Amino acid sequence: MKEDDLYRASTQYRLWSFAPEKLAALRVNTNSIAAERVIGAIQRARAQRLGTASGDASESEPQSQKRESREASTATGDQETECLTADEELKLVEYYSTQCVPLAKPFKFPINVVATAIQFMKRFYLFNSPMTYHPKQIMPSALFLATKTENHHTALKEYSTVLKGAGLKKVSPDEILAPEFVITQGLRFTFDVRHPHRALKGIYMEVFSMIKGDYAPIALDTRTARDIQTQILRLPAQNGAESKSTTQEGEERLNQAYAAAKEILGYNAILTDAYLLYTPSQISFASLLIADEPLTSFLLSSKLPSGSDTINELKAKVLSTIRSCAEMLRAGPSSANVPREELIRIDKKLYQCRNPEKMDLVGLNKAQKRDGAVEGVIDEAVAKKRKLERERTEREGEDLFGPSLAKPS
Amino acid sequence: MSRLSLKNGAPKEISDEDQCPVCKSSRYLNRNMRFLVNPECYHKMCESCVDRLFSSGPRVCPVAGCNRTLRRQRFRPQTFEDIQIEREVDVRKRVAKVFNRREDEFDSLLDYNNYLNEVEDLTFNLIHKIDVDATEKKLKAYEEANKAAIRENEVLASQETQSLQAQEAAEKEHARLRREAALREAEEERRERAEGRLDVINQLARGEGNADEIARQGRRTLLKKSTARRVGTGDEMDTSDSAGTGLQFKGLRRRARPEPEKPFEPFGEVTVEHEYFVLKGHYAWDFLDTARTSQTYRAGGYDISEYCSRALTDAFAGLAVFVGEEQTAT
Numbered sequence: 020m021k022e023d024d025l026y027r028a029s030t031q032y033r034l035w036s037f038a039p040e041k042l043a044a045l046r047v048n049t050n051s052i053a054a055e056r057v058i059g060a061i062q063r064a065r066a067q068r069l070g071t072a073s074g075d076a077s078e079s080e081p082q083s084q085k086r087e088s089r090e091a092s093t094a095t096g097d098q099e100t101e102c103l104t105a106d107e108e109l110k111l112v113e114y115y116s117t118q119c120v121p122l123a124k125p126f127k128f129p130i131n132v133v134a135t136a137i138q139f140m141k142r143f144y145l146f147n148s149p150m151t152y153h154p155k156q157i158m159p160s161a162l163f164l165a166t167k168t169e170n171h172h173t174a175l176k177e178y179s180t181v182l183k184g185a186g187l188k189k190v191s192p193d194e195i196l197a198p199e200f201v202i203t204q205g206l207r208f209t210f211d212v213r214h215p216h217r218a219l220k221g222i223y224m225e226v227f228s229m230i231k232g233d234y235a236p237i238a239l240d241t242r243t244a245r246d247i248q249t250q251i252l253r254l255p256a257q258n259g260a261e262s263k264s265t266t267q268e269g270e271e272r273l274n275q276a277y278a279a280a281k282e283i284l285g286y287n288a289i290l291t292d293a294y295l296l297y298t299p300s301q302i303s304f305a306s307l308l309i310a311d312e313p314l315t316s317f318l319l320s321s322k323l324p325s326g327s328d329t330i331n332e333l334k335a336k337v338l339s340t341i342r343s344c345a346e347m348l349r350a351g352p353s354s355a356n357v358p359r360e361e362l363i364r365i366d367k368k369l370y371q372c373r374n375p376e377k378m379d380l381v382g383l384n385k386a387q388k389r390d391g392a393v394e395g396v397i398d399e400a401v402a403k404k405r406k407l408e409r410e411r412t413e414r415e416g417e418d419l420f421g422p423s424l425a426k427p428s
Numbered sequence: 429m430s431r432l433s434l435k436n437g438a439p440k441e442i443s444d445e446d447q448c449p450v451c452k453s454s455r456y457l458n459r460n461m462r463f464l465v466n467p468e469c470y471h472k473m474c475e476s477c478v479d480r481l482f483s484s485g486p487r488v489c490p491v492a493g494c495n496r497t498l499r500r501q502r503f504r505p506q507t508f509e510d511i512q513i514e515r516e517v518d519v520r521k522r523v524a525k526v527f528n529r530r531e532d533e534f535d536s537l538l539d540y541n542n543y544l545n546e547v548e549d550l551t552f553n554l555i556h557k558i559d560v561d562a563t564e565k566k567l568k569a570y571e572e573a574n575k576a577a578i579r580e581n582e583v584l585a586s587q588e589t590q591s592l593q594a595q596e597a598a599e600k601e602h603a604r605l606r607r608e609a610a611l612r613e614a615e616e617e618r619r620e621r622a623e624g625r626l627d628v629i630n631q632l633a634r635g636e637g638n639a640d641e642i643a644r645q646g647r648r649t650l651l652k653k654s655t656a657r658r659v660g661t662g663d664e665m666d667t668s669d670s671a672g673t674g675l676q677f678k679g680l681r682r683r684a685r686p687e688p689e690k691p692f693e694p695f696g697e698v699t700v701e702h703e704y705f706v707l708k709g710h711y712a713w714d715f716l717d718t719a720r721t722s723q724t725y726r727a728g729g730y731d732i733s734e735y736c737s738r739a740l741t742d743a744f745a746g747l748a749v750f751v752g753e754e755q756t757a758t
Contacts, residue, residue: 020698020699020700020701021700021701021703022700022701022702022703022704022741022744022745022746022747023703023745023746023747023748023749025700025741025745026745026746026749027746027749032746032749032751036751036755037751037755038751038752038753038755038756039752040756041755041756213742213746215742217738217739217742217743218739218742218743218744219743220715220739220743221736221739221740221741221742221743221744222743223713224711224713224716224736224739224740225705225740225743227711227712227713228708228711228712231712233708233712235705235706235707235708236706237703237704237705237706238706296751296752297751298745298746298747298749298751299742299745299746300742300743300744300745300746300747300749301746301747301749303743304747322704322705322744322747333748336748336750337747337748340750340752
């Protein structure tokens, strides 16, 4: 198995890598389906409300009543519900993803935890719409899930208190746990996220040994380690100026490039769509390309040494892919350019078009569990019956010889 | 009860067993009467009848309605009481002689079982006299066609029985030798004991030295001899055991020694060829050095080379994977 095939075997490649057109189409499709559902759900809610209003005014939670009345006041007048567009959805998700970074600061998580959380958000909202699940509900849960998948588990209680300190005022442990299964389902039960961070370290190790002169060239490369060392030390600087540096200076140059690339990977790479469009290896190469182009192309040419036409072709293709990835990284997340007023407008609009059936995630989560007696989902009577049954079996289970036999008539 | 029936004049009941159907003489008159059958028709008759009728050559069976020609040579005593079983065993013997294929001649167990089934069908037909002619023809044809193979298997089977017999004989011989050795030893010990005692008595009679001392000395020498002997025989036993002539079970198939188990391969023998890099044993980097030297990491068995290999694989895995193209193609 070659290294490329190794990546092709990952779920990131199989389920979460897309061609750019496909990605856009997918988002539009998700948006249109969600919009349909939202309209249907709102109409259903309205019909139910009319039914209950005309009949006996049943008691319900004051909270939901208030919500309903507010909804009624905005949604009456028979105006059609105006849903978010795919573009607006994307802006919203990106904004909330960006917020994940300051949110995770007090925890001092390593970069891969935050990166995983953001990727979870991105992947989740490929097949789900913010109209169905509000990003504000999903984000803390996604970060919590990421702490678990990346082996930095924090106790739920501690997590929620720290979050409160970080600015999320209203987040209870229940609210963090409730969307977990929904997210897991949205991720299609694949938690593996391949990051470019370790890849960059691998690149550093290779280039460092090149500069030191103890690099082990691959079979296709005919040069010796000594040749490579002299060549890499004679590389032109980023601005194109000729230079001839010592080992010390070479190391310095690499360290600078590495720090810059790390910076890019820590923010731009995780917040753009790069993970969905490129491989981690390409992303890390692209980040180094931004930091030090001559160094990167030198590394690439030593990995794909020019020889046969096929290799030259492949090299050109790889380089162009890396360049386009670098372009994307350089541009950074698009949400950075979206004015705040626009975001506020979208958020207000979202308030009108949220799916009322999926609003109470905590309640929905409870309803799926045993004896979840939430109005309209599981009847009180059914819950009571189940409880009685359970109690009876428990009582009977305690008898040494089981329940008494029915008396023969 | 039997006595009662005899008294009541019911000799007919015993006549079936003890009366010759040919000459009607009964065991009552001839105590040494033996019944013989011929596998040609399985009609029972007494020895004297056989002598009388067939001593001058082949003849037709004396039983009414049976027109088979019998020869004296083939008459034999009955093994089973039930004549049907007698016949069935004969048929089976005959069929088994022809169809003597072995399991290891077949590619799979299923083939062997199918073969056995076929043979059993033929045997059944012969026993129950269904399509006898056709079946006989088949049998003949098979015998003709596979003469060489049948012969070979016969030789093999006889070799096996011979080796088994030889083994049994060797075992017996070994047991006999052991028994004899044990007897000889016991005799030796007895003799030594007697000699020792005699020696002590002689010394005492001569009146040299202390009586108690002499007795103790005698006992000690005896003990020494017996322990020496015990050690010697023990050694002998050991060598005989290691020679492998001890306990052996019959009928064990000689099996090929199973291959030593391979080490467990968690990834299903998938190996990764490094296309883009050559893994070195050591990478100089401060970042790695902390993990390399830190007791905290090393105590848990953390191997920094694993990390190096992983980081480098990450760095180049997917370098030439073009997501845009490949995902639209599929």
